[in-house]
Amino acid sequence: MTMLDARSVHYSYEHGVQVLDDVDLRADSGEVVGLIGPNGSGKSTLIQVVFDLLAHQSGTLTIGGHPHTGAAAKHASLYLPSDDYLPQFLTGREYLEMVGHLYGIDLPDPTELFTRFGMQGRLDDLVEDYSHGMRKKTQLISALTTRRPLTVIDETLNGIDVGSLRLCENEIGRLRDEGGAVVLCTHDFALLERLADRIVFLDLGRVVVDAPVRALVDRHGSLATLVFDHLDSAAR
Numbered sequence: 205m206t207m208l209d210a211r212s213v214h215y216s217y218e219h220g221v222q223v224l225d226d227v228d229l230r231a232d233s234g235e236v237v238g239l240i241g242p243n244g245s246g247k248s249t250l251i252q253v254v255f256d257l258l259a260h261q262s263g264t265l266t267i268g269g270h271p272h273t274g275a276a277a278k279h280a281s282l283y284l285p286s287d288d289y290l291p292q293f294l295t296g297r298e299y300l301e302m303v304g305h306l307y308g309i310d311l312p313d314p315t316e317l318f319t320r321f322g323m324q325g326r327l328d329d330l331v332e333d334y335s336h337g338m339r340k341k342t343q344l345i346s347a348l349t350t351r352r353p354l355t356v357i358d359e360t361l362n363g364i365d366v367g368s369l370r371l372c373e374n375e376i377g378r379l380r381d382e383g384g385a386v387v388l389c390t391h392d393f394a395l396l397e398r399l400a401d402r403i404v405f406l407d408l409g410r411v412v413v414d415a416p417v418r419a420l421v422d423r424h425g426s427l428a429t430l431v432f433d434h435l436d437s438a439a440r
């Protein structure tokens with residue numbers, strides 16, 4: 205089933221420059237899609253349009269078959285932003301409970317995940333005392349406990365230690381194996397070669413590649429080479 209279906213999306217910020225130009229982004233159940241592109245290519249803008257954080261201007265967007273602006277779409281999806289913002293006045297446990305309330309679900313006890321992510325004993329500390337990496341990991345734990353049909357992770361994996369990254373890879377793989385759709389926006393191409401099924405490569409607000417990872421690696425040798433070749437090419 206197609207969990208995310210964004211078609212012909214255009215977006216311009218107020219100054220009028222077009223940032224997204226006829227962009228399609230699809231993610232199916234049981235699929236990890238890697239969203240890549242140079243700085244400023246429009247990845248975060250696209251994700252924010254998908255999550256109705258920026259008002260959609262043209263194109264069609266559905267999540268789980270529902271219009272992306274409606275409650276059913278919002279209930280089916282979770283977005284982890286690139287920043288590490290969490291409410292400072294809550295503990296990690298309270299934050300996760302709040303996320304559970306927002307979705308109307310009882311989340312499993314996060315103690316074990318906190319321990320596995322190297323944060324044992326910190327669940328009842330205020331978020332304001334967490335390091336940057338701990339905040340990122342708390343955001344990730346919210347995704348791993350709410351287990352929405354669509355999870356979009358915008359550079360949330362940057363800045364976490366290598367052991368936690370390994371754990372995340374395994375857990376995102378498990379989400380996918382259980383039928384979840386995951387969109388992973390990252391500059392970590394090695395991670396995507398290990399984890400992603402398909403790559404969507406945005407450049408200057410347009411999709412320049414949408415293909416299975418295996419085929420791309422077979423053709424170019426690596427995702428990095430694919431990107432370098434494109435950036436050096438006259439086609440740009």
Ligand SMILES: Nc1ncnc2c1ncn2[C@@H]1O[C@H](COP(=O)(O)OP(=O)(O)OP(=O)(O)O)[C@@H](O)[C@H]1O
Pocket residue numbers: 217218223241242243244245246247248249250
């Ligand atoms: N709030 C805003 N107002 C005006 N222009 C913006 C705004 N946010 C982003 N842009 C512009 O939109 C373009 C796309 O930015 P966006 O953040 O979507 O790119 P990105 O691919 O996510 O980049 P990065 O890899 O650096 O995170 C850039 O030219 C950026 O300057």
